[in-house]
Structures are given as structure tokens and as C-alpha cells.
Amino acid sequence: MVNVKVKELQPRRCRLVIDEATPYFVNSLRRVLLSEVPKMAIDDVIVYDNNSGLFDEIVAHRVGLLPVTTDLNLFKFRKECVCEGKGCQNCTIRFTLSKEGPGVVYSRDLQPDNPAYAIADPAIPIVELLKGQRLILEAEAILGVGRDHAKWQVCSGVGYKYYPIVKVNNGQVQNADAVSKSCPVDVFEAHKGELQVVREEACILCNACVEKDRETGGKGVTIKGDETKFLFKFETDGSLKPDVALLKAVEIMKNRLNEFEEKALKLKVMEAEV
Numbered sequence: 001m002v003n004v005k006v007k008e009l010q011p012r013r014c015r016l017v018i019d020e021a022t023p024y025f026v027n028s029l030r031r032v033l034l035s036e037v038p039k040m041a042i043d044d045v046i047v048y049d050n051n052s053g054l055f056d057e058i059v060a061h062r063v064g065l066l067p068v069t070t071d072l073n074l075f076k077f078r079k080e081c082v083c084e085g086k087g088c089q090n091c092t093i094r095f096t097l098s099k100e101g102p103g104v105v106y107s108r109d110l111q112p113d114n115p116a117y118a119i120a121d122p123a124i125p126i127v128e129l130l131k132g133q134r135l136i137l138e139a140e141a142i143l144g145v146g147r148d149h150a151k152w153q154v155c156s157g158v159g160y161k162y163y164p165i166v167k168v169n170n171g172q173v174q175n176a177d178a179v180s181k182s183c184p185v186d187v188f189e190a191h192k193g194e195l196q197v198v199r200e201e202a203c204i205l206c207n208a209c210v211e212k213d214r215e216t217g218g219k220g221v222t223i224k225g226d227e228t229k230f231l232f233k234f235e236t237d238g239s240l241k242p243d244v245a246l247l248k249a250v251e252i253m254k255n256r257l258n259e260f261e262e263k264a265l266k267l268k269v270m271e272a273e274v
Contacts (some may be wrong), residue, residue: 001020002018002019002020002021002025002209003018003020004016004017004018004019004021005017005019007201007231009183009242009243010242011235011238011241011242011243012235012236012237012238012242013234013235013242014041014233014234014242014243014246015095015231015232015233016193016230016231016233016246017163017229017230017231018160018229018230018232019163019228019229019230020212020228021229021230022228023227023230025036026230026232027160028156028253029232029249029250029253030159030160030232030234032249032252032253033034033154033155033158033245033246033249034074034146034153034155034156034158035146035147035153036145036146036249036252037143037144037145037146037154037240037245037248037249037252038070038072038077038106038143038144038152038154038251039065039067039068039070039071039143039144039152039153039154039239039240040068040069040075040093040117040137040141040142040143040144040239041065041066041067041068041141041142041144041149041151041152041239042064042066042068042095042140042141042151043140043141043142043144043151044140045060045063045064045137045138045139045140046137046138046139047057047059047060047136047137048136048137048138049132049134049135049136049162049211050134050135050136050137050155051133052101052105052127052128052129052130052133052134052135053127053128053130053133053258054127059121059126059127059137060133060184062126063110063126063137063139063243064151065150065151065238066107066110066119066121066122066124066126067119067120067208067238068117068119068120068141068216068236068239069116069117069118069119070117070239070240071116071117071118071240072240072244072248074090075090075091075093075143076090076091076143077091077144078091078092078142078143087117087142088141089144091142092115092141092142093112093113093114093140093141094112094138094139094140094141095110095111095112095113095138095139095140096111096138096139096143097109097110097111097135097136097137097138097139098134098135098136099129099134099135099136100129100132100133100134100262101129101130101131101132101133101134102129102130102133103127103128103129103136104125104127104128104129105125105126105127105128105129105135106122106123106125106126106156107119107121107123107124107125107126108122108123109126110126110139110233112128117141120237120238120239121237122234123239124157131221134176142145144147149217153237154237154239154240154245154264155234155235155236155237155245156234156235156236156237157233157235158231158233158234158235159232159234159269160230160231160232160233161204161205161225161230162205162225162226162227162229162230163201163225163226163229163230163231164200164201164204164205164224164225164256165200165223165224165225165226166187166197166200166203166221166222166223166225166227167221167222167223168187168188168195168197168220168221169219169220169221169251170194170195170220171220172218172219172220173194173195173213173218173220173221174213174216174217174220175212175216175217176188176190176191176194176195177190177215178212178216179209179212179213179216179221180195180209181197181202182206182208182209182211182212183208183209184206184208185199185202185203186198186202186248187199187200187202187203187209188201188209188222195220195221201231203228205223205224206226207223209221209223210222210223221253230246235248256270
């Protein structure tokens with residue numbers, strides 16, 4: 001059974017230790033977080049007035065990439081909504097923007113019809129307006145997934161590595177200070193001629209310390225990665241909290257496996273009938 005321990009949970013960042021797993025499992029989780037977890041993003045922009053230094057298309061592109069606060073319990077995909085894709089409050093968030101220069105148009109200037117679904121980061125610059133310039137537009141956000149367009153990608157910086165196992169036999173370490181300084185991520189500390197492991201999880205398995213230990217005539221440092229245990233980390237753009245994104249990814253994986261099992265069973269029944 002897979003065991004999961006939360007090492008860090010911030011508003012936009014999460015670090016986990018996943019034990020009793022395989023590279024195939026954690027890589028599947030990585031791919032789902034990147035491309036399958038849904039979020040709201042602006043997909044349609046109507047520009048009524050724009051005499052800024054940027055073309056309408058560039059402004060629309062920048063607006064489309066803004067992280068829209070999303071509630072997955074409320075919103076549905078347009079194709080699954082009762083409005084049949086017409087755009088109701090169950091599948092669409094509407095925004096308006098009207099600003100005149102001089103000044104910078106920020107993401108906070110994009111006003112949603114419901115304040116609860118404002119842009120997650122209010123200080124993202126869109127365009128600078130000079131005196132006499134203005135920007136007036138309306139926009140609609142809908143639910144989508146990252147595999148269709150990057151603007152619907154909730155997570156970034158998704159990665160994992162084998163959990164490092166660092167062992168030190170000080171009786172066979174000849175130069176603790178040199179070995180400690182050779183580590184690029186400060187896994188070790190040298191104290192009174194002895195090498196101490198102080199940040200094991202920070203180890204990137206580069207083996208620089210092992211090589212330095214061998215160079216100085218020692219054989220006291222060994223490093224390997226645990227192939228059943230992983231350090232997993234990811235960030236979100238603020239549209240979803242990390243724990244919400246993670247649980248949604250797990251739900252998607254579970255549904256996909258159940259669907260695969262059902263189809264496999266149907267094939268087995270068909271083979272038996274033949």
C-alpha cells in the first residue's frame with residue numbers, strides 16, 4: 001500500500017514523501033497534475049476599446065494566462081453543463097475591465113461578476129497605458145485542462161526523485177572537511193574531524209561527496225536512492241490550493257483505472273463468448 005507523508009504544505013507549494021510506490025506511479029501522478037487537473041481560465045475576450053501600445057490579440061493572450069480562482073465543486077465543463085454550452089453561472093465566470101491612462105493595467109483591474117472568483121494574483125501587469133490611452137474589454141472564463149492549452153495548467157515545477165539514503169562510516173573517512181565542502185547542497189557538516197549528515201533529503205544523488213571521499217583516500221561515504229520511496233514536489237498558480245489539486249489528481253487517476261478495468265473485463269467476457 002502506498003504511504004504518503006506531507007513534508008510541506010504552503011498556499012501554492014507542496015512537498016510529499018511517497019513510500020511503497022514505483023516510478024511508474026509517481027510519474028503518472030506528475031502527468032495528471034500537469035495536464036488533467038481542471039481549472040477556470042479566460043477563453044473569450046471582447047475588446048471594445050484599445051489604443052494602447054499592444055494589439056488586441058496580445059492583450060487577450062495575456063489576459064487568458066491570468067490565474068482565475070476556481071471552485072471545482074461548483075463549476076462544470078461547458079459541454080457537460082445544463083445550459084448546453086450557452087454559458088451560465090454554473091460553467092462561466094464573466095469579467096469586465098475599463099481603465100484609462102496614464103498607469104499600468106494590472107490583473108486586479110479585471111473585475112469578475114462574483115468577487116470570490118477574482119484573479120488569484122492581483123499584481124500581474126497586463127499593459128501600460130500612457131496619457132489618453134484606454135482599455136475596455138469583457139472576458140469569459142471556462143473550465144479546461146492543461147492538455148488542451150497551457151492557460152488551463154494548474155501545476156508547475158512538478159518533479160520527483162528517489163529518496164536519498166546517505167550513510168557515513170567516520171572510521172573510514174580521511175578528510176571530513178573536504179567531503180563536507182564538496183557537497184553542492186550542504187548535506188553534511190564536519191565537526192571535530194567527523195562527518196555528520198544534517199540534510200539527508202536535500203541530497204541530489206550527484207555523488208560528489210563519494211568521489212571526494214575516494215580522492216582523499218577514504219571509503220566511508222555511500223549514497224543511493226531508494227527505488228520504492230520518492231520525494232515529490234509541485235506548485236500551483238493560485239487558481240487551486242495544492243491539496244485540492246492533489247486530491248483531484250488522485251480522483252482522476254482512480255477513475256481512469258476503474259474505466260480501464262471495466263473495459264478489460266468486457267474484453268474477457270467477449271473472449272469467453274467466442
